[in-house]
Amino acid sequence: MTAHISDILGQNRISFSFEFFPPKDLAASERLFQSISELVPLRPAFVSVTYGAGGSTVDLTHDLVMRIQRETGLTVVSHLTCVGTALEGIRGILDSYHNSGIRNIMALRGDMPKDGNTAPATDFTYASDLVAYIKKNYPDMGIGVAGFPEGHPETPNRLKEIDYLKAKVDAGADYICTQLFFDNRDFYDFRERCELAGIKIPIIAGIMPATNRKGMNRMADLALGARFPARLLKAFSRAENDDARFENVGIHWAAEQVRDLVDNGVKGIQFFTLNKSKATLKIYESLGITDSMGLL
Numbered sequence: 001m002t003a004h005i006s007d008i009l010g011q012n013r014i015s016f017s018f019e020f021f022p023p024k025d026l027a028a029s030e031r032l033f034q035s036i037s038e039l040v041p042l043r044p045a046f047v048s049v050t051y052g053a054g055g056s057t058v059d060l061t062h063d064l065v066m067r068i069q070r071e072t073g074l075t076v077v078s079h080l081t082c083v084g085t086a087l088e089g090i091r092g093i094l095d096s097y098h099n100s101g102i103r104n105i106m107a108l109r110g111d112m113p114k115d116g117n118t119a120p121a122t123d124f125t126y127a128s129d130l131v132a133y134i135k136k137n138y139p140d141m142g143i144g145v146a147g148f149p150e151g152h153p154e155t156p157n158r159l160k161e162i163d164y165l166k167a168k169v170d171a172g173a174d175y176i177c178t179q180l181f182f183d184n185r186d187f188y189d190f191r192e193r194c195e196l197a198g199i200k201i202p203i204i205a206g207i208m209p210a211t212n213r214k215g216m217n218r219m220a221d222l223a224l225g226a227r228f229p230a231r232l233l234k235a236f237s238r239a240e241n242d243d244a245r246f247e248n249v250g251i252h253w254a255a256e257q258v259r260d261l262v263d264n265g266v267k268g269i270q271f272f273t274l275n276k277s278k279a280t281l282k283i284y285e286s287l288g289i290t291d292s293m294g295l296l
């Protein structure tokens with residue numbers, strides 16, 4: 001039986017995990033599995049697979065989750081968003097995971113449509129509705145939820161935001177994985193505010209090195225984890241005209257963030273790999289470890 005992420009996080013060890021997204025074609029799939037083969041020796045505690053907004057990757061996500069589980073034996077978390085999806089659709093997806101032995105779901109609302117249209121009304125308005133549904137109907141599923149150290153753009157009131165996060169926890173979430181951030185102070189502040197709100201489940205920090213200008217701009221556009229500290233921007237501007245140096249700056253910054261988080265009692269770190277292995281391998285190297293077991 002697949003382990004629950006909460007059991008993995010309950011062990012006395014920092015859990016490093018990797019996130020992948022479903023590739024769109026055969027060539028991208030080949031590249032992803034090349035990266036996975038380079039990352040498996042790092043012995044991640046688990047990996048997770050994202051889900052395209054509005055169900056656009058429902059089959060691709062499922063296939064990738066199953067293939068990773070089959071070929072690597074790793075515990076896999078499948079992301080699932082509920083916005084605009086009717087109950088029958090959600091039930092179908094969860095049934096199929098459950099029948100395939102998947103026991104860990106990252107329960108998300110998903111982003112609202114960007115074309116200005118509102119998503120069709122369904123039984124699920126917020127991620128907390130999905131968490132409650134999974135908890136009631138699939139009680140043996142482990143459930144992760146999203147947290148936002150820099151805040152979520154739709155809820156500028158940070159007091160309410162923590163109340164809504166608490167609602168996801170009260171509905172049955174086992175752990176929180178955060179959006180990416182570049183200043184650890186945002187994470188520590190978020191962790192403390194969770195503690196004050198009585199949120200006791202483990203919090204995994206999401207880390208994604210900014211390795212090129214285009215990617216940085218995309219993050220800033222999404223505005224869901226894009227406060228770039230001036231110190232980082234200064235370093236990037238020194239490396240502006242050299243892709244390799246720019247990448248080095250981003251990886252070095254992320255490595256420093258990871259080292260500081262490890263030194264400050266983080267329960268886990270999720271590396272948003274973008275289906276590549278280089279940055280994650282370099283960060284392990286700079287921590288002085290050859291695999292996740294070295295973190296003890």
Ligand SMILES: Cc1cc2nc3c(=O)[nH]c(=O)nc-3n(C[C@H](O)[C@H](O)[C@H](O)COP(=O)(O)OP(=O)(O)OC[C@H]3O[C@@H](n4cnc5c(N)ncnc54)[C@H](O)[C@@H]3O)c2cc1C
Binds near residue numbers: 147154
């Ligand atoms: C680790 C991580 C992984 C992700 N993976 C994916 C993925 O695979 N696919 C994908 O499409 N997206 C993914 N996302 C993005 C996520 O779907 C979006 O950020 C989305 O906008 C919010 O999702 P949520 O689950 O936090 O929603 P919710 O918790 O429902 O929150 C959405 C907004 O509604 C507010 N809110 C919540 N409850 C209430 C209430 N009762 N009343 C009023 N307001 C309320 C919240 O404060 C927030 O502003 C991921 C995000 C993270 C951090």
